[in-house]
Amino acid sequence: MTKPPIYLFSKTPHPDVNFVPVLSTEFFQPEIDFAKYDAIVLTSKQAVTAVEKIGKEWTAIPVLTIADRTAKMAQDAGATVISRGNGYGDSLADIIIKSHAKRRWLYPRPEVVASDFGEKVRDAGVDLDDVVVYKTSCNADAAKEKIEDDAVLIFTSPFTIACFLDFYVFKPTHKVIAIGKTTESALPEGLQVYLPEKTSVDSCVKLAEELV
DSSP states (O other): OOOOOEEEESSSOOTTSEEEOOEEEEEOOOOOOGGGOSEEEEOSHHHHHHHHHHOSGGGGSOEEESSHHHHHHHHHTTOOEEEEOSSSHHHHHHHHHHHOTTSEEEEEEESSOSOOHHHHHHHTTOEEEEEEEEEEEEOGGGGGSOOOTTOEEEEOSHHHHHHHHHHOOOOTTOEEEESSHHHHHTSOTTOOEEOOSSSSHHHHHHHHHHHO
16 A cells, blocks of 8 residues: 655655645845844755845854754854754744843744844844845745645745645645644644654654554
8 A cells, every 4th residue: 555645845855755845935135244243043944045145254254044944054054053942933033032132143044034033122122133135935836746645745935835835725635744833823714733752844744644
């Protein structure tokens, strides 16, 4: 008997599952005086790519990352990671406010954000500037992928769900994995939804393999 397929709706692929490139990213290159800042908060791997495209000066500034994969990408680029969150924006706000409130922060962000952690940080009196460095949109080419009715579907952000719904419909037979609670909250009601132990794509893939 053939196992149900696993589809990953994300910005980047994973070698063990079917990747559906439901998102496309456009990078901007605003002028940023990195010397003004004591630390940078990076909320995605796309943010790392964006600052890399602007220049190399950012690598001299300590960074806080949303999770392990973003941390590794920043380290590979030459930056020093002072801490990392648990995949949620609120964890970044807690780290900044409790441990690094006296630093002047740069937040290179997407055009549309899923978390209001930046506002929480500023409301706590921390100096944080945000700069839009990339834009994510739905990739119409993704509609070419045929999604099987018995598939396991992995979603890594609310935006991946919105783009999925532009091209497809959920079937009652789909098993749906949301990378975290924020993503889960963006799903329509009535679906069978699973959450991984950790807020990571690897953990989602492990869970999906257990489900099939």
